[in-house]
Amino acid sequence: MTATMSADEGQYDPFDEFNRAMGAGGEVSPYPAFVERRRTAPVAPFDIRSEMGVDLSDEDLAAMSEGQPQTFTASTFDTVNTVLRDGATFSSKGYAEVMGQVLGHSILEMDEPEHHRMRALLQQAFTRRAMERWEPEVVRPVVDAMIDGFAGAGAVDLVRAFTFPFPIAVFARMLGIPDEELPTFHRLGVELIGVTVDFDRAVRASAQLAEYFGAILEERRSRPAEDMISVLAQAELDGERLTDDEIFSFLRLLLPAGAETTYRSSSNLLVGLLTHPDQLRAVRDDRALLPQAIEEGIRWEPPLLTIFRTATRDVELAGVPIPEGSTVITNLGSANHDEARWTDPERFDVFREQHPHLAFAAGPHMCLGMHLARMETAVAINALLDRLPNLRVDPAAAAPHITGMVFRAPPRLDVVWDT
Numbered sequence: 357m358t359a360t361m362s363a364d365e366g367q368y369d370p371f372d373e374f375n376r377a378m379g380a381g382g383e384v385s386p387y388p389a390f391v392e393r394r395r396t397a398p399v400a401p402f403d404i405r406s407e408m409g410v411d412l413s414d415e416d417l418a419a420m421s422e423g424q425p426q427t428f429t430a431s432t433f434d435t436v437n438t439v440l441r442d443g444a445t446f447s448s449k450g451y452a453e454v455m456g457q458v459l460g461h462s463i464l465e466m467d468e469p470e471h472h473r474m475r476a477l478l479q480q481a482f483t484r485r486a487m488e489r490w491e492p493e494v495v496r497p498v499v500d501a502m503i504d505g506f507a508g509a510g511a512v513d514l515v516r517a518f519t520f521p522f523p524i525a526v527f528a529r530m531l532g533i534p535d536e537e538l539p540t541f542h543r544l545g546v547e548l549i550g551v552t553v554d555f556d557r558a559v560r561a562s563a564q565l566a567e568y569f570g571a572i573l574e575e576r577r578s579r580p581a582e583d584m585i586s587v588l589a590q591a592e593l594d595g596e597r598l599t600d601d602e603i604f605s606f607l608r609l610l611l612p613a614g615a616e617t618t619y620r621s622s623s624n625l626l627v628g629l630l631t632h633p634d635q636l637r638a639v640r641d642d643r644a645l646l647p648q649a650i651e652e653g654i655r656w657e658p659p660l661l662t663i664f665r666t667a668t669r670d671v672e673l674a675g676v677p678i679p680e681g682s683t684v685i686t687n688l689g690s691a692n693h694d695e696a697r698w699t700d701p702e703r704f705d706v707f708r709e710q711h712p713h714l715a716f717a718a719g720p721h722m723c724l725g726m727h728l729a730r731m732e733t734a735v736a737i738n739a740l741l742d743r744l745p746n747l748r749v750d751p752a753a754a755a756p757h758i759t760g761m762v763f764r765a766p767p768r769l770d771v772v773w774d775t
C-alpha cells in the first residue's frame with residue numbers, strides 16, 4: 357500500500373463523531389406523527405419543524421424558504437412507491453448538490469440512461485457467486501473475530517462493541533485493505549459521512565480516500581485478485597470499462613450506503629428482538645425464522661427514514677400539484693407503517709404476514725446491496741445467538757431505545773449473557 361495517511365488519528369473517537377454527525381439524540385419517536393399525516397395528507401408541503409424536529413420561528417422559516425424550490429413529503433406506501441418507480445418524472449440529480457461534492461458523480465445521483473449503464477457495470481461486483489464467497493471468506497471471519505474480543509466479558513454495549521464496527525470491517529476486508537489500516541479507513545469513512553457537520557473535513561477525507569483507493573486500484577489493475585476492487589477494475593459492458601473516478605465515487609458511496617445502513621439496521625433488529633424476549637427465543641430456537649425477522653426489523657425501523665427526488669415536470673401526486681423543480685421527500689419509514697398494508701404496523705412482529713416494504717427503496721435505484729445487507733445481518737445475529745448464551749437486555753441499564761429523525765438507531769444497547 358503506497359497511499360499516505362495524515363496522522364491526526366486518535367484525536368477523536370469516530371463513534372462519537374459519527375453519532376454527532378448523524379444527529380442522534382432525542383427520545384421522541386417520529387412514527388406517531390406519521391399516522392395522522394398518512395390519514396389526512398399523503399402528500400403535503402414539507403414542514404421542517406415537525407418533520408425534522410427543528411425549532412424555528414415563522415419569520416426564520418419564511419426567510420429560509422425564500423427563493424427555494426417547494427418541498428413536499430410523500431407519506432403513504434402508494435405515493436412513495438409511485439415516486440420511486442418513476443425515475444423520469446422524479447429525478448435523483450438533487451444528490452449532486454451536497455453528497456456529490458464529497459462522493460463525486462456516483463450512481464446515486466444518476467438518471468437514465470446513464471444510471472442504467474453504471475448499474476449494469478457495478479452489479480458485476482454483487483453477483484450471487486460473490487455473495488457465496490464473501491459469506492465464509494469475509495463476513496464470518498470478521499464477525500467471529502469481533503465477538504472473540506468480548507465473548508468472555510458477560511456484558512457489553514453491543515452497538516459500540518459490535519454493530520457499529522462490523523460492517524465497516526467487512527467492507528475493508530472486501531476491498532482487501534489490511535487490518536492494521538482499518539482505523540485510518542474507518543476514520544476517513546466517518547469524516548466523509550459527516551459532510552453536513554464539517555464540510556471541509558469531508559472534502560479532505562474524500563480526496564484522501566481517492567488517493568487511498570487509487571493505490572489499491574493501481575495494484576489490482578496490474579495483479580487482479582478476487583476482491584471487490586479487482587472485480588470493479590475488470591467489469592465491462594459493451595467493451596467499456598469503469599474509469600478510476602467512477603470506481604472511487606462508487607467506493608466512497610459504499611461507506612454511507614453500505615456500512616452505515618447495515619450498522620443501523622442490525623442494531624434496530626437487535627432492539628426489536630431483545631425487547632420482545634418471546635420472539636428472540638423463537639428465533640434462537642428456529643433459525644429458519646431469521647430471514648423474516650430481518651425483513652420485519654428493516655420494515656419496522658428502517659435505518660434511513662427519508663430519501664428525496666426532484667420533479668422534472670409539473671405533475672400531480674395524490675391530487676396535490678407538484679411544480680417542476682420541486683423536491684419530493686419520500687418517507688420510507690411512514691410508507692413501511694402504512695396501515696393499508698400492514699395490520700398494527702407499529703408492532704414489531706416477526707410472525708406477521710410479510711409484504712414487500714420500501715426500506716431498500718423501489719424502482720431503478722433500489723438498493724444494490726440489499727442481499728449483502730441481509731446476509732451480513734444473518735451472519736451477525738446467528739453468531740451472537742450461538743456464542744452469547746441467554747443473551748438479554750442488561751436489567752441494570754436504561755431500556756434500549758431507537759432515536760433519530762432521518763437516520764435511526766439505538767445510541768447504545770447494553771446486554772448481558774451467561775459466561
Ligand code: HEM
Pocket residue numbers: 448463464465475609610613614615617618621654658659660663664715716717720721722723724725726728729
Ligand atoms: C439494511 C441496509 C440497507 C438499507 C436499508 C439500504 C437502503 C438503500 C436505499 C433506500 C437506497 C436508495 C437511495 C436513493 O435512491 O435515494 C439504496 C441505494 C443503494 N444502496 Fe443500499 N441499503 C442498505 C445496505 C446496503 C449495502 C450493504 C450496500 C453495499 C455494500 C448498499 C449499496 C447501495 C447502493 C450502491 C445504492 C445506490 C443504487 C442506485 O443508485 O442504483 N446498500 N440503499
